[in-house]
Amino acid sequence: MTTQAIGAVWSEPRAPGAEGPRARDWGLVALIVVAAGVETALRDDLVWREASLAVAVLAAGVLPWRRVRPLVATALAVGVATAVSLAALASDVRWDGLDTGIFFLLLPYSLGRWGSGREVIGGAGVFTVVLTLTAIAGISAGDLVGGVAVLVLAGAVGAGIRYRQIAHRQELAGVRSRERADLARELHDTVAHHVSAIAVQAQAGRALAGTDVDSAAALLEVVEVIEEQASRTLEEMRSMVGALRDGDHADLSPPHGVHDVERLARADGPGPLVSVQLTGSLRDLRPSLDAALYRLAQEAITNARRHAQHATHVTVRVVADDECVHLSVDDDGHHGHTSPAPGFGLAGMAERTKLLGGTFSAGRQPDRGWNVTAVLPRTGPSR
Numbered sequence: 001m002t003t004q005a006i007g008a009v010w011s012e013p014r015a016p017g018a019e020g021p022r023a024r025d026w027g028l029v030a031l032i033v034v035a036a037g038v039e040t041a042l043r044d045d046l047v048w049r050e051a052s053l054a055v056a057v058l059a060a061g062v063l064p065w066r067r068v069r070p071l072v073a074t075a076l077a078v079g080v081a082t083a084v085s086l087a088a089l090a091s092d093v094r095w096d097g098l099d100t101g102i103f104f105l106l107l108p109y110s111l112g113r114w115g116s117g118r119e120v121i122g123g124a125g126v127f128t129v130v131l132t133l134t135a136i137a138g139i140s141a142g143d144l145v146g147g148v149a150v151l152v153l154a155g156a157v158g159a160g161i162r163y164r165q166i167a168h169r170q171e172l173a174g175v176r177s178r179e180r181a182d183l184a185r186e187l188h189d190t191v192a193h194h195v196s197a198i199a200v201q202a203q204a205g206r207a208l209a210g211t212d213v214d215s216a217a218a219l220l221e222v223v224e225v226i227e228e229q230a231s232r233t234l235e236e237m238r239s240m241v242g243a244l245r246d247g248d249h250a251d252l253s254p255p256h257g258v259h260d261v262e263r264l265a266r267a268d269g270p271g272p273l274v275s276v277q278l279t280g281s282l283r284d285l286r287p288s289l290d291a292a293l294y295r296l297a298q299e300a301i302t303n304a305r306r307h308a309q310h311a312t313h314v315t316v317r318v319v320a321d322d323e324c325v326h327l328s329v330d331d332d333g334h335h336g337h338t339s340p341a342p343g344f345g346l347a348g349m350a351e352r353t354k355l356l357g358g359t360f361s362a363g364r365q366p367d368r369g370w371n372v373t374a375v376l377p378r379t380g381p382s383r
Contacts, residue, residue, distance in 0.1 A: 016169070063077075066107065070123065072120035101261070257290035314331045356377070
């Protein structure tokens, strides 16, 4: 079991989303250098003052690469400190370094948060060497156990955040997949109707053409081809979408469209008042666009009712022109002082809009409330 566990850790890939040095990383380095300099100047009990400051400065200098090269950053930073520790041990000097060195805990955290399995095991080896040297230097058993616990805790916190982010990404991928499946079902439910009508009309045309063989032979042949192709297309579409339904039965009720958005408005009952404004030509919309407008408005109103604190009014505006249909949903509630994490509802709305060739945005309004905006083309998305 131990061998299997080590093998599983060894084969673990790096966490996705790691970024190289950023401006705030250099700000952190500057802050550490200043703190180390102040501590060096104020403390009178320091042993090897210049060496202590040099270790802090050099170790801080590798922190900007802790996400993309966590093992290298750890080996360099810990290596500098270990070299000074070995020199102190050889000189029979007790060297503890600066209290500012607490930032070294970012290294085991980064290994757990971003490192691959090989890097985590390598980092564990690096810290094992350091702890061994510390034990040789005469540290008490209690302090040694406490140091191990702190290092393990820092790494565990990084690993916990890592796998929480991975789970979040997987949930978002599931939302996008379900949104695509929903669009496929709607495609089947709308296009199948038209293809069925083509097949029926072709059958009727063949029956009529059969009454006059001399004048309708060519027409009969064309109608037969239309009927065959329509029937084959309908059969293949049902087979393909049947797998996406995953055992669900088709909804036989007419699909909701943009004109059904007005049904979402209600003047009584719990929750804010919802008003709907439809402007422009909203007739003859393609079925996928018509259904998407309803679904987007429904989800935005649901989010406002769930998350907008003290909201009294939600306004839904649908404005159509010759090229696009603009959907905007605004509420007047409070959404806190910090930006919320992207919700799965918003992810699904963004995915549906993207699949239809449109643009989507959602965010806090400058004064109060939340806004959701989607712009969808009247024609299909360009490829």
